[in-house]
Amino acid sequence: MTAFELVGESGWNNVVSVIKSSKKSEDDEELEEVEEEEEEEEEEEEEKGEEKGEEMEEDVDDEKSWEKVDNEKEEMESEITIQPPQVPPVDQSTSMRNLRESLSKINSAFSVSGEIYVDKNEPLVVFFDTDKDNKQSKGGAHRMEFPLTDSTIINKLVEACSPASFGFKTETVLNLEYRQALKIDSSNFLTSFDVYRNGIVDVISKTLVSNAPVCAELHKLNVYGPGGFFKPHVDTPLTTDMFGSLVVCLPAKFEGGVLRVTKDELTKRFDWGRTCIDENNGDQYVQWVAFFSDCPHDITPVTSGHRITLTYNLYKRSPNEVLSPQIDVQDFSFYRELKASLMNPNFFNSGAIFGFHCQHSYQSVEFDMLKGNDMVVFQAAVHCGLNVYLKSIVDGYGDSFIGNVSEEGNGGQYESKDKFIEESFDVVRVRDDRITWFGSRAGKKSHAYLHYGNEASISHVYSSVVLVVEVPSFKQRIKALTVAE
Ligand SMILES: O=C(O)CCC(=O)C(=O)O
Numbered sequence: 416m417t418a419f420e421l422v423g424e425s426g427w428n429n430v431v432s433v434i435k436s437s438k439k440s441e442d443d444e445e446l447e448e449v450e451e452e453e454e455e456e457e458e459e460e461e462e463k464g465e466e467k468g469e470e471m472e473e474d475v476d477d478e479k480s481w482e483k484v485d486n487e488k489e490e491m492e493s494e495i496t497i498q499p500p501q502v503p504p505v506d507q508s509t510s511m512r513n514l515r516e517s518l519s520k521i522n523s524a525f526s527v528s529g530e531i532y533v534d535k536n537e538p539l540v541v542f543f544d545t546d547k548d549n550k551q552s553k554g555g556a557h558r559m560e561f562p563l564t565d566s567t568i569i570n571k572l573v574e575a576c577s578p579a580s581f582g583f584k585t586e587t588v589l590n591l592e593y594r595q596a597l598k599i600d601s602s603n604f605l606t607s608f609d610v611y612r613n614g615i616v617d618v619i620s621k622t623l624v625s626n627a628p629v630c631a632e633l634h635k636l637n638v639y640g641p642g643g644f645f646k647p648h649v650d651t652p653l654t655t656d657m658f659g660s661l662v663v664c665l666p667a668k669f670e671g672g673v674l675r676v677t678k679d680e681l682t683k684r685f686d687w688g689r690t691c692i693d694e695n696n697g698d699q700y701v702q703w704v705a706f707f708s709d710c711p712h713d714i715t716p717v718t719s720g721h722r723i724t725l726t727y728n729l730y731k732r733s734p735n736e737v738l739s740p741q742i743d744v745q746d747f748s749f750y751r752e753l754k755a756s757l758m759n760p761n762f763f764n765s766g767a768i769f770g771f772h773c774q775h776s777y778q779s780v781e782f783d784m785l786k787g788n789d790m791v792v793f794q795a796a797v798h799c800g801l802n803v804y805l806k807s808i809v810d811g812y813g814d815s816f817i818g819n820v821s822e823e824g825n826g827g828q829y830e831s832k833d834k835f836i837e838e839s840f841d842v843v844r845v846r847d848d849r850i851t852w853f854g855s856r857a858g859k860k861s862h863a864y865l866h867y868g869n870e871a872s873i874s875h876v877y878s879s880v881v882l883v884v885e886v887p888s889f890k891q892r893i894k895a896l897t898v899a900e
């Protein structure tokens with residue numbers, strides 16, 4: 416039945432057969448009922464015949480012929496029950512088209528956002544220190560409450576800030592042409608805003624990293640006053656397990672200062688100045704967005720007021736867990752399509768090497784760090800019992816190369832016989848025609864901003880990554896696929 420369902424969704428004809436086969440069980444019952452009635456009628460007639468003393472031999476023959484028909488019927492039924500419908504497998508190009516189409520439909524989010532009502536009876540508190548450089552000082556702490564009752568406290572906040580720098584290559588630089596903002600380091604302020612208790616971290620975990628455990632680390636408090644802005648940059652990965660950034664905007668009146676987050680051709684705008692305070696009833700909201708930190712983003716100039724934000728770095732917690740357990744590949748047509756293709760003898764009958772360009776950029780080439788769509792592709796391949804290799808693309812010699820990094824798969828269900836994988840994966844041309852490529856190299860935009868991070872980049876930089884998938888011959892893979900059912 417599983418096979419029916421899996422194949423079924425990939426080809427229209429088979430969908431009908433799934434419906435048919437599930438309907439069949441109801442029909443069976445009806446058929447049995449009809450047969451029982453018929454038997455009763457026959458018995459009655461037999462009795463009548465006996466009573467009438469009519470030619471019994473003929474009846475016996477009839478009975479035999481009925482038996483035969485019944486047997487044939489049974490045989491037919493059991494054939495229908497056991498045998499999958501005989502739909503001729505599609506040709507390879509149709510299979511490939513379906514696979515590419517389903518790949519383009521994987522649509523995992525690159526950002527997730529929300530808002531939280533700020534209850535006047537439970538104000539959000541920020542404590543900050545205006546005398547942080549004087550360790551002996553006892554009088555530097557200030558309490559700031561949201562909703563703001565006295566906006567003069569913002570002047571005190573500005574006083575506690577220092578100019579915000581950013582990372583240019585490996586140096587921390589202050590360049591007012593690139594970023595004009597103020598900051599307080601996390602060691603010099605405290606807030607009652609709890610991203611765990613109010614559910615933000617759970618939402619991020621669910622939406623961005625397939626339920627992997629997430630740790631949000633408070634990074635900075637930033638103030639963008641009138642004229643403040645931050646030009647396009649990516650957020651510098653501080654460790655190998657950092658995957659994203661969370662920005663929380665506190666409700667203070669401001670205009671402009673729109674945060675724009677870009678992924679490929681898509682840009683999301685967060686014009687929080689317009690929405691942080693409801694002008695009709697004065698209700699105030701904390702607004703937030705989390706995004707993969709390799710997504711380029713910028714802040715347009717603030718035209719009035721002060722834009723106050725808290726920033727957090729997001730980490731995946733258990734980096735040693737290779738598979739995020741909660742991702743359900745069955746939900747993705749890409750998985751179903753891949754499986755259907757692998758079960759198709761016309762689909763690369765003697766095997767192939769697939770190269771899936773990852774949609775995101777990575778500072779570490781580890782499977783558990785895969786984000787969004789890339790995790791879906793990886794999980795789908797592994798669930799189909801395929802060996803998967805994760806390679807970063809290294810630019811050089813006027814062409815792009817794949818460097819040997821990481822290897823994962825189903826633990827040797829297939830012998831990796833292909834010399835190409837065994838021997839030549841240290842350095843491979845991305846345009847190698849022995850590989851069947853899917854998608855196009857992503858992250859070029861992120862790399863264009865590679866030198867503009869929010870921190871000075873020390874040892875981690877983003878690079879493009881490829882999931883190399885080994886597709887065994889039909890004969891080899893069909894065994895494993897059938898066992899995996
Ligand atoms: O304040 C914001 O909206 C984002 C700031 C930012 O991009 C950063 O600090 O890296």
Ligand SMILES: [Fe+2]
Binds near residue numbers: 648649869
């Ligand atoms: Fe940033």
